[in-house]
Amino acid sequence: MTKINNRFIALDTFRGATIALMIIVNNPGTWSYVYAPLRHAQWHGCTLTDLVFPFFLFSIGISMRFSFDKYDICKYGPLFNKIIFRTITIFIIGLLLNAFPFIRQDWDWSSFRILGVLQRIALAYFLASFIVLRSDVKSLVKISFILLIGYWILLMAYGWFSGQDPYALRTNLVLVADRFILGESHLYGGTGIQFDPEGLLSTIPSAVTIIIGFLVGTMIKTTDDHEDNSQKMVVLGALLIIFGWLWGFVFPINKQLWTSSYVLYTGGIGITILAGMIWLIDVKRVNWWTKPFVIFGSNSIFIYALSSIWAKILLKISFELDGKMTSGYSYLYKTIFQPLAGNINGSLFFALFHVLIFLFILTWMYRKNIFIKI
Numbered sequence: 001m002t003k004i005n006n007r008f009i010a011l012d013t014f015r016g017a018t019i020a021l022m023i024i025v026n027n028p029g030t031w032s033y034v035y036a037p038l039r040h041a042q043w044h045g046c047t048l049t050d051l052v053f054p055f056f057l058f059s060i061g062i063s064m065r066f067s068f069d070k071y072d073i074c075k076y077g078p079l080f081n082k083i084i085f086r087t088i089t090i091f092i093i094g095l096l097l098n099a100f101p102f103i104r105q106d107w108d109w110s111s112f113r114i115l116g117v118l119q120r121i122a123l124a125y126f127l128a129s130f131i132v133l134r135s136d137v138k139s140l141v142k143i144s145f146i147l148l149i150g151y152w153i154l155l156m157a158y159g160w161f162s163g164q165d166p167y168a169l170r171t172n173l174v175l176v177a178d179r180f181i182l183g184e185s186h187l188y189g190g191t192g193i194q195f196d197p198e199g200l201l202s203t204i205p206s207a208v209t210i211i212i213g214f215l216v217g218t219m220i221k222t223t224d225d226h227e228d229n230s231q232k233m234v235v236l237g238a239l240l241i242i243f244g245w246l247w248g249f250v251f252p253i254n255k256q257l258w259t260s261s262y263v264l265y266t267g268g269i270g271i272t273i274l275a276g277m278i279w280l281i282d283v284k285r286v287n288w289w290t291k292p293f294v295i296f297g298s299n300s301i302f303i304y305a306l307s308s309i310w311a312k313i314l315l316k317i318s319f320e321l322d323g324k325m326t327s328g329y330s331y332l333y334k335t336i337f338q339p340l341a342g343n344i345n346g347s348l349f350f351a352l353f354h355v356l357i358f359l360f361i362l363t364w365m366y367r368k369n370i371f372i373k374i
Contacts, residue, residue: 008282009287009294010274010280011063011274013290014273016298018055018059019300020292020296020359022052023303027350028346029338029348029349030343040255044167046255046262053120056213057206057213058209058216060121061209061216062217064253065214066221071229078227079133080133085130086125086374087129088121088122089187089374091118093301094115101312106268110185111186113186113188115178116197117289117304118305122198124210125207127204127207127327128207128210131211132211133209144212149206150204151201151202152251156178158176159171161265167259169193169195169256174200175187175195178196182196197255208260212247212267219233226279226283227250230279233271235277237273238272243264244268245261247261248265286365292359298365301372303361307354313328315329318334332350333347350369
């Protein structure tokens with residue numbers, strides 16, 4: 001299998017493509033003009049954008065299989081310390097990103113959001129890691145099945161007892177749990193109500209997304225015939241897509257609740273795409289196009305944090321435009337990209353411009369062998 005510095009090209013390409021897509025969907029010129037696939041599903045459903053986060057967790061699971069192997073997947077000692085350190089560090093970085101720019105006149109701790117993307121990654125990684133350390137492959141499959149079924153039963157049972165729709169925005173158990181543990185004012189408010197799409201209870205099925213990645217990583221790690229293995233991965237991915245889609249009729253596919261059907265459906269898509277990349281890149285050696293994505297995948301947490309900080313800076317600074325003060329974000333879009341390509345294409349070009357800028361930064365770091373690992 002083709003490698004760069006003992007890393008599999010297909011895996012880094014998959015991770016890097018996920019990061020590049022994340023930058024595109026997070027940085028449109030304006031949210032008023034965005035192509036439909038580059039928006040999250042409003043509630044139930046799954047768009048291209050809804051694949052970004054589960055693909056990243058899936059990639060983490062695959063990386064766990066290779067990184068844990070360096071420690072002989074020991075249950076205590078150095079690996080245990082690494083898991084704890086990484087969990088705390090990623091969670092704290094997430095809190096700092098929520099707090100940035102730290103000093104604000106309108107600061108109010110009573111409404112500070114506690115959860116977020118990195119916090120979800122930290123907690124899901126922590127849960128998945130300790131399940132992996134204490135389980136063999138068969139046990140991981142059984143535990144994943146139990147967790148997904150159990151999560152479904154929990155949400156469904158709450159609906160029975162409350163007499164309300166268990167999968168609606170305002171009446172789900174994820175919201176109830178977060179309100180009770182964290183307080184309503186500390187939740188995300190971008191859905192029309194205080195509801196956190198990275199809620200505590202929904203961390204359980206998101207950990208299964210990482211476990212699926214770990215199992216796929218095991219398939220890749222332990223095979224000698226990657227062409228045959230990629231075919232098996234396609235079959236597995238197709239089965240998960242079908243099961244997830246069918247399950248979605250009774251337990252809707254929903255990213256914000258991270259439903260069990262969503263776990264299987266997105267996991268299946270991720271496996272299928274990765275299998276195609278392995279066949280194309282590492283079996284057929286068609287890898288001339290992969291370098292930009294490998295570079296994006298080399299500092300994934302760093303570029304996520306940098307892109308978040310940059311967006312906040314652009315939103316915070318102001319410029320005068322047509323006699324009115326507007327954010328640096330809007331000013332850049334309205335003065336360069338909108339006149340160049342119109343509303344919706346200008347919004348897309350704005351996002352692609354950011355992909356190029358961050359690729360330039362990451363390329364410099366890559367050439368200098370600067371890799372920020374946690």
